[in-house]
Amino acid sequence: FDPLSASLVAGSAVMAWHLFSSDSWLKCRFQECCEKNRTLNFTALKAQLDDRLFGQHLAKDVVLKAVLGFSNNPSPKKPLMLSLHGWAGTGKNFLSQILAEQVHPAGLRSKFVHLFLATLHFPHHDQVKLYKEQLQNWIRGNVSACPSSVFIFDEMDKMHPGVIDAIKPFLDYYEEVDGVSYRKAIFIFLSNAGGDLINKAALDFWTSGKRREDIQLKDLEPLLSVGVFNNKNSGLWHSSIIDRNLIDYFVPFLPLEQRHVKMCVRAEMTARGYAVDEEIVQAVADEMTYFPKEQKIYSDKGCKTVQAKLDIHEDLVMREMKARG
């Protein structure tokens, strides 16, 4: 190497190191970077929820209100904390995913979005101490790297109260904890707790001839405050998160009717690139089971098994086509 080539090589190396070690434009073209100051886009989120989430007017309203308040506040006093409640397959994970995509476009695939399942990640009650430590380290490390990290905790009703308490310091009104600020992070809890009470309230509305869309948050809150929040037998709420009022928003998910199941089938067919076939839509909706036994109004599993049932129909259609040559 002559001195000129050597300095050129060294210069290029320094430049490359600089470009790829910081969140430069070039680096972020090739790998995901944390957008530290990204705010949630209310209009985009509303459009996504209007288009994709069916039959959940309350959940939609509460989440939009929460997001509006959080994103309009340049210095929130605490992280955003949502607690989603409802029957299986009604869209709790789905909404969390849509919300996460608004902060980090890769959604659940983003390295800044973290999904925990109680039965998978924290299965053994005798290891609570270890889980607590690991979870706190994980949250601390990830929020230090990306303040707008999103943490989703599924199956909160199966989570040991000790593990839930491990999250508490991050949810509180502290400016910083050990030099890290958690105020831009989002925490979402998902749970089936209270689902039966929400279903009962929806059924009461139906029975008295009122429109589902007229159910308001105030119709559910008294029921849930007794049945979930102040019920010492409802595992989830043994935790001090409730005592400290750290949950910003309670988000109820209503049970889904057959018309919503059909909307899910149509959406799934469109996503798979097929023309919507109403015969198949009806067939899939008819294969679902509904409750209560007498009236059969609400889908037992919400829209959860729609994809699997559609797979079977897809298979049958393919075989028919093959048989016809």
Ligand SMILES: Nc1ncnc2c1ncn2[C@@H]1O[C@H](COP(=O)(O)OP(=O)(O)OP(=O)(O)O)[C@@H](O)[C@H]1O
């Ligand atoms: N309200 C809804 N609108 C549109 N699609 C829905 C809705 N609810 C469920 N789905 C569809 O069903 C799938 C399963 O729903 P999801 O996982 O969100 O249910 P969940 O409420 O989280 O259930 P669980 O309590 O059993 O975890 C979603 O990925 C979505 O495709």
